[in-house]
Amino acid sequence: MAKYDVIDAHVHTYKTPEIGRQALSGFESAGCCGTPDELVPIMEEAGIRLAVQCNMTPARTMFEAGLAAVAPEQVESGRPALVEKISGRIKRRNEWTCRMAQRHEKLIAFLSVDPIMGRDAMMEELLDKINHQGARGLKIHPGEGRFFPDDPSLQPVYEFLEKRGLPVISHGGLDIVNPDPDYTRPSAFSRVLERYPGLTLVIAHLGKNFFDESVKMAEKYANVFFDTSTAIPGDKIGRPLDGHSPLSNEEAVDLIRRIGIERVMFGTDYPWYHPLWDLKRFLELDFIDAEKEALLGGNAKRILGL
Numbered sequence: 001m002a003k004y005d006v007i008d009a010h011v012h013t014y015k016t017p018e019i020g021r022q023a024l025s026g027f028e029s030a031g032c033c034g035t036p037d038e039l040v041p042i043m044e045e046a047g048i049r050l051a052v053q054c055n056m057t058p059a060r061t062m063f064e065a066g067l068a069a070v071a072p073e074q075v076e077s078g079r080p081a082l083v084e085k086i087s088g089r090i091k092r093r094n095e096w097t098c099r100m101a102q103r104h105e106k107l108i109a110f111l112s113v114d115p116i117m118g119r120d121a122m123m124e125e126l127l128d129k130i131n132h133q134g135a136r137g138l139k140i141h142p143g144e145g146r147f148f149p150d151d152p153s154l155q156p157v158y159e160f161l162e163k164r165g166l167p168v169i170s171h172g173g174l175d176i177v178n179p180d181p182d183y184t185r186p187s188a189f190s191r192v193l194e195r196y197p198g199l200t201l202v203i204a205h206l207g208k209n210f211f212d213e214s215v216k217m218a219e220k221y222a223n224v225f226f227d228t229s230t231a232i233p234g235d236k237i238g239r240p241l242d243g244h245s246p247l248s249n250e251e252a253v254d255l256i257r258r259i260g261i262e263r264v265m266f267g268t269d270y271p272w273y274h275p276l277w278d279l280k281r282f283l284e285l286d287f288i289d290a291e292k293e294a295l296l297g298g299n300a301k302r303i304l305g306l
């Protein structure tokens with residue numbers, strides 16, 4: 001469909017349609033279920049060459065559910081086993097994501113860690129998946145995990161990524177999992193960006209609903225980037241998706257130009273949104289050819305090192 005080299009910088013994949021639908025929890029405006037077997041043909045039809053799997057495990061939600069299930073007097077003694085169990089789930093999910101990237105040449109693997117694992121376990125996981133299983137970067141979700149991006153336990157993680165020249169993508173802005181925006185609003189990333197000037201940090205969703213703050217962050221920090229997922233969703237024929245579009249087409253163009261064309265990557269958050277529909281809408285935006293080329297794929301190649 002597109003005459004551009006298109007990369008979707010933000011998707012999620014799931015092992016089965018059932019697991020995918022469970023993760024969507026009723027959010028079915030795109031009618032997708034999230035399996036690679038569904039995604040890859042959609043990408044082929046849309047002309048999307050690569051998609052970055054930003055998979056994660058809802059560690060904090062699982063942790064709290066686990067604690068709620070044990071008697072109050074067993075909460076303290078049960079904690080290590082629970083952390084171990086959740087770390088196992090995180091690792092298995094990362095392993096599966098890497099395996100999908102090996103199986104499908106269109107899929108790229110980012111791994112995910114959570115401070116709940118502890119500093120050493122996070123580093124171990126990072127080294128294993130990056131050095132041995134082909135992961136190309138890290139995804140974090142401070143909203144779900146209820147940690148601040150500059151959580152001390154993440155310091156060695158950022159140091160490692162900075163040294164290796166690998167990117168970190170974080171959920172950014174408004175969050176349906178955790179309505180407290182303090183963990184993920186764009187300004188929450190200031191200290192990380194200051195402390196690690198060589199780290200490539202991507203704030204997802206254009207910092208949804210904190211768009212002016214995203215502009216300010218881009219002005220202030222040379223190492224911050226953004227993806228458009230969930231901020232500019234399209235419907236079947238490329239119109240703004242009804243009830244889900246925080247930005248009109250004109251506002252989207254204006255915002256991306258204010259942030260800087262070279263800082264922004266096309267992304268969809270599949271299966272929450274539909275890559276073919278989102279791409280149709282994106283192609284309608286009033287950018288010149290060179291801008292579309294950069295936004296749709298050129299920037300992702302450079303920023304994420306793809």
Ligand SMILES: [Zn+2]
Nearest residue numbers: 010012054269
């Ligand atoms: Zn996402």
